[in-house]
Amino acid sequence: MIQVDTAPKPRRNVELALLVLALAVGIGASAMVDLNSETPFDSDFWFQSSLLAVAAFAFHVVLRLRAKYADPVILPIVVALNGLGLALIHRMDGPGDDTGNNQLRWTLIAVAVAITAIWFLKDHRILRRFTFISLAASAILLILPLVPGISAGEVLGASVWIRIGPMTFQPGEIAKITLAIFFAGYLSSNRDLILLAGRKIGPLQFPRFKDMGPMITAWLVSIGVLVFQRDLGSSVLFFGLFIVMIYVATSRISWVVIGLALILGGGFVASRIFAHVGFRLDSWWNAFTPEVYDRFPGGSRQIVQGLFGMADGGLVGTGLGQGRPDLVPFANSDMIIALIGEELGLIGLFAVVLLYLLLFTRGFRAALGTRDAFGKLLACGLSFAIALQCFVVIGGVTRLIPLTGLTTPFLAAGGSSLLANWIIVGLLLMISHTARSPIDTTPMTDTPSEAVKQP
Amino acid sequence: MNQSIRSAWLAAVAMFALIFGAISYVQVVGADELNDNPWNQRAVLADYCKDRGAIIVAGKPIAESVAGDETCSFQRKYTQPELYAGITGYFSRTYGASGLEQELRDELAGSSDQLFLDRISQVFLGRQAKGASVELTLDPAIQKLAYDLIPDGQRGSIVVTNPKTGAIIAMVSKPSYDPNLIATHDVAKEQSSFEELNKIRGINLNQSVSGPTGALLAPGSVFKLVDTAAALNSGKYNKDSELPNPASMPLPGSTAALPNYAGGNCYTRTTADFAFALEQSCNTPFASIALDLGQQAIAEQARKFGFGQDFGDQLKLQSAVSVFPDDLDDAALAQSAVGQRDVKATPLQIAMMTAAIANGGVQMKPNLIKTVRAPDLRVISEPEPEVLRNSTSAAISRQITEWMTDVVSKGIAGGAAIPGVEVAGKTGTAQLGDSGLNNSWFTGFAPANDPQVAVTIVIEGVDVTTGAQLTSPNAKKIFEAVLNK
Numbered sequence: 001m002i003q004v005d006t007a008p009k010p011r012r013n014v015e016l017a018l019l020v021l022a023l024a025v026g027i028g029a030s031a032m033v034d035l036n037s038e039t040p041f042d043s044d045f046w047f048q049s050s051l052l053a054v055a056a057f058a059f060h061v062v063l064r065l066r067a068k069y070a071d072p073v074i075l076p077i078v079v080a081l082n083g084l085g086l087a088l089i090h091r092m093d094g095p096g097d098d099t100g101n102n103q104l105r106w107t108l109i110a111v112a113v114a115i116t117a118i119w120f121l122k123d124h125r126i127l128r129r130f131t132f133i134s135l136a137a138s139a140i141l142l143i144l145p146l147v148p149g150i151s152a153g154e155v156l157g158a159s160v161w162i163r164i165g166p167m168t169f170q171p172g173e174i175a176k177i178t179l180a181i182f183f184a185g186y187l188s189s190n191r192d193l194i195l196l197a198g199r200k201i202g203p204l205q206f207p208r209f210k211d212m213g214p215m216i217t218a219w220l221v222s223i224g225v226l227v228f229q230r231d232l233g234s235s236v237l238f239f240g241l242f243i244v245m246i247y248v249a250t251s252r253i254s255w256v257v258i259g260l261a262l263i264l265g266g267g268f269v270a271s272r273i274f275a276h277v278g279f280r281l282d283s284w285w286n287a288f289t290p291e292v293y294d295r296f297p298g299g300s301r302q303i304v305q306g307l308f309g310m311a312d313g314g315l316v317g318t319g320l321g322q323g324r325p326d327l328v329p330f331a332n333s334d335m336i337i338a339l340i341g342e343e344l345g346l347i348g349l350f351a352v353v354l355l356y357l358l359l360f361t362r363g364f365r366a367a368l369g370t371r372d373a374f375g376k377l378l379a380c381g382l383s384f385a386i387a388l389q390c391f392v393v394i395g396g397v398t399r400l401i402p403l404t405g406l407t408t409p410f411l412a413a414g415g416s417s418l419l420a421n422w423i424i425v426g427l428l429l430m431i432s433h434t435a436r437s438p439i440d441t442t443p444m445t446d447t448p449s450e451a452v453k454q455p
Numbered sequence: 456m457n458q459s460i461r462s463a464w465l466a467a468v469a470m471f472a473l474i475f476g477a478i479s480y481v482q483v484v485g486a487d488e489l490n491d492n493p494w495n496q497r498a499v500l501a502d503y504c505k506d507r508g509a510i511i512v513a514g515k516p517i518a519e520s521v522a523g524d525e526t527c528s529f530q531r532k533y534t535q536p537e538l539y540a541g542i543t544g545y546f547s548r549t550y551g552a553s554g555l556e557q558e559l560r561d562e563l564a565g566s567s568d569q570l571f572l573d574r575i576s577q578v579f580l581g582r583q584a585k586g587a588s589v590e591l592t593l594d595p596a597i598q599k600l601a602y603d604l605i606p607d608g609q610r611g612s613i614v615v616t617n618p619k620t621g622a623i624i625a626m627v628s629k630p631s632y633d634p635n636l637i638a639t640h641d642v643a644k645e646q647s648s649f650e651e652l653n654k655i656r657g658i659n660l661n662q663s664v665s666g667p668t669g670a671l672l673a674p675g676s677v678f679k680l681v682d683t684a685a686a687l688n689s690g691k692y693n694k695d696s697e698l699p700n701p702a703s704m705p706l707p708g709s710t711a712a713l714p715n716y717a718g719g720n721c722y723t724r725t726t727a728d729f730a731f732a733l734e735q736s737c738n739t740p741f742a743s744i745a746l747d748l749g750q751q752a753i754a755e756q757a758r759k760f761g762f763g764q765d766f767g768d769q770l771k772l773q774s775a776v777s778v779f780p781d782d783l784d785d786a787a788l789a790q791s792a793v794g795q796r797d798v799k800a801t802p803l804q805i806a807m808m809t810a811a812i813a814n815g816g817v818q819m820k821p822n823l824i825k826t827v828r829a830p831d832l833r834v835i836s837e838p839e840p841e842v843l844r845n846s847t848s849a850a851i852s853r854q855i856t857e858w859m860t861d862v863v864s865k866g867i868a869g870g871a872a873i874p875g876v877e878v879a880g881k882t883g884t885a886q887l888g889d890s891g892l893n894n895s896w897f898t899g900f901a902p903a904n905d906p907q908v909a910v911t912i913v914i915e916g917v918d919v920t921t922g923a924q925l926t927s928p929n930a931k932k933i934f935e936a937v938l939n940k
Binding site: 250288341353373376387394 | 463468474485
């Protein structure tokens with residue numbers, strides 16, 4: 001494994017400066033939104049702004065104490081995105097709506113959980129011990145929405161929600177993390193075996209079936225998600241995660257080819273078998289056909305209205321609070337990207353997409369820097385998951401690909417998604433801390449690979 | 456492993472490159488096409504929900520923007536809807552706008568060039584753009600009186616103008632409608648109302664098809680004023696000319712004949728001077744004038760009175776163009792000369808003709824707008840009276856006025872006479888096929904020596920008696936109301 005030199009500086013002061021900038025973005029957006037409301041700068045505004053600032057600085061302090069070599073750019077990017085999301089969601093709240101405050105509550109919970117994880121976990125390598133527990137946890141999390149009693153039933157065509165008391169939650173979001181941990185743990189232990197054992201058929205080398213068992217299980221999981229939960233987006237995300245991690249572990253491009261073929265083939269079969277998948281494809285390809293536009297449910301009205309909003313925004317946008325998100329169904333969750341395009345224009349949306357680009361790039365940088373295979377795979381998988389999720393969402397909104405029901409990380413309204421993404425950020429920060437530490441004080445935890453025992 | 460991490464990163468960057476491309480396409484390259492899509496309501500709604508300026512009559516708004524609901528911050532409201540519908544038009548989400556709401560769109564929405572600086576300051580102050588308000592020349596009392604003079608259930612129009620300035624004092628028609636029904640934010644109601652209203656015959660929903668500016672009607676005998684002006688203008692006739700007045704005149708190249716009006720005193724003479732022919736509204740003298748002068752002369756005089764011109768541009772309303780065709784055979788010319796067959800005029804056109812005669816032959820530009828004010832009440836435009844054209848000479852108009860005065864004092868428009876005031880007038884009865892029903896006209900002005908007001912009334916589809924009752928006597932009421940102000 002190639003070692004990458006990392007700067008042995010903590011750079012926490014850089015982070016602090018960037019954090020102030022990030023808060024200025026989020027709170028500034030809130031202020032502009034507030035100026036257009038009927039009660040500018042009421043207690044809600046100060047409450048939101050100060051709580052966001054407190055959460056951000058608390059995170060910063062914890063990093064100083066526990067992971068002082070962590071990447072200084074990741075936290076400010078996430079705070080800026082989260083702050084912008086809060087402002088936009090608050091802006092769309094009608095009288096009596098509480099989505100904005102709910103999002104703030106979840107932001108605080110998510111930050112608290114991420115901080116706690118960093119505080120107590122200290123080192124991401126500990127997670128490797130939970131490889132198979134993570135697989136079990138993933139399975140349970142994914143099955144939960146189908147369990148009678150806690151299932152929230154079918155919401156908007158997908159069964160991905162559970163209900164505990166007054167709260168609803170999407171366990172699939174957390175499963176994204178546990179699956180990544182499982183893939184990372186399993187592949188870092190077995191990569192040599194997968195690489196070396198097995199038969200070669202033509203140009204492609206196939207591993208032994210028993211080595212591939214868990215991987216096939218994981219693949220079946222993502223198919224199960226599609227079939228039973230009718231959640232196309234998560235299915236694509238899990239499968240993408242699976243392909244990238246196995247590719248990174250084995251460096252075999254054949255995996256990517258096989259994976260893409262499976263996605264396209266599976267997608268084709270699914271579109272023929274499942275009406276909801278077929279509708280998605282049809283709404284994408286024939287979005288401007290009247291029958292498709294007017295079809296309900298499963299029509300293209302949402303996509304088309306989102307496109308109208310973005311077109312109206314043009315280069316510079318209508319200005320925060322001046323757009324018409326009321327014309328776009330689910331403007332504050334699925335379609336928040338369209339709202340950003342409308343109100344902040346192409347320039348604002350490019351800035352947001354660049355933030356995501358920077359975020360996952362810092363994640364990949366941590367993957368390069370860290371010395372253990374588990375950390376590399378985990379950081380790479382999680383970073384790629386963020387990128388893929390953005391691609392699926394923004395590509396869907398701009399009609400580059402069919403629209404699927406994934407959330408925009410940190411921006412869209414939704415507690416489970418916030419929580420999961422903040423935990424991912426916590427993990428990336430921990431991995432980057434190990435990557436950038438001047439001296440690795442802990443011994444490598446890689447156990448001798450099973451490949452040693454190979455004949 | 457690091458090499459494949461870099462490849463994975465490159466793959467992610469490639470996905471983002473696609474995203475950047477897709478965003479650029481939607482927001483820049485394909486934006487115009489998306490903005491023009493008929494499903495895209497944003498442009499309409501941007502205007503629709505604005506705080507538009509009010510349309511004002513005598514200090515009171517007849518159309519204004521009031522607070523709307525959450526989908527739309529402002530709602531257009533019409534305070535005396537039926538009375539002014541023909542002027543204001545409607546302002547609808549689905550059907551767009553008509554009337555002043557349409558033609559003064561830039562002023563009312565605040566996007567006219569004169570409001571440029573206001574717009575800039577609104578942007579910097581972060582305020583919602585507000586439109587200019589428009590005050591009209593209408594007199595609310597006369598408008599109301601005229602409206603009430605047309606019985607409900609009757610189709611008809613009344614135009615009252617000041618012949619010296621061209622200002623419209625009142626302009627009404629029935630059946631009218633409530634524009635609030637179409638301006639509602641409830642799209643379903645809006646659509647069902649529009650469909651219902653559209654079924655009502657003669658409704659002034661579309662100003663270029665019906666109502667004072669849009670209804671193209673046979674003018675009947677009021678068109679004889681055009682013949683008279685053409686005759687005097689030709690030099691071949693003077694005030695003492697004796698005109699042939701047979702009871703019936705064979706139409707050239709046709710087996711049909713053109714008879715004189717049976718109800719009057721035309722039959723008492725076989726020749727007539729202009730005074731008698733106009734007083735009794737005999738047909739044959741004017742048909743012979745037209746045949747004598749030829750259609751070019753009549754058409755030219757009609758054009759000088761405004762036929763063939765779109766007054767809608769000047770009034771800021773939609774309108775139809777009155778026609779005197781130029782490819783008539785002699786039979787058609789003879790019939791058209793008495794306002795039948797191929798000649799078609801709007802009530803506004805007849806009002807314009809009468810106003811020109813009243814104003815010494817000088818036709819003033821018709822005008823509905825008194826002032827346009829910016830949101831800060833600064834006057835941004837205030838149209839001055841403007842000469843449109845010379846329709847005829849002062850001497851000829853004076854002569855015609857004299858005869859028109861006789862029509863009221865001695866002739867068949869006696870119902871319009873006012874004690875102590877000289878009233879000039881002319882009636883018309885245009886037959887509608889063989890139905891026995893007519894379009895009944897009155898057009899005139901008062902006082903004859905110093906005209907303050909011109910009134911044109913047309914009642915459509917009535918029998919002769921009802922028509923007579925609803926025209927001249929009603930004109931008298933309007934003259935009195937205006938002159939007693």
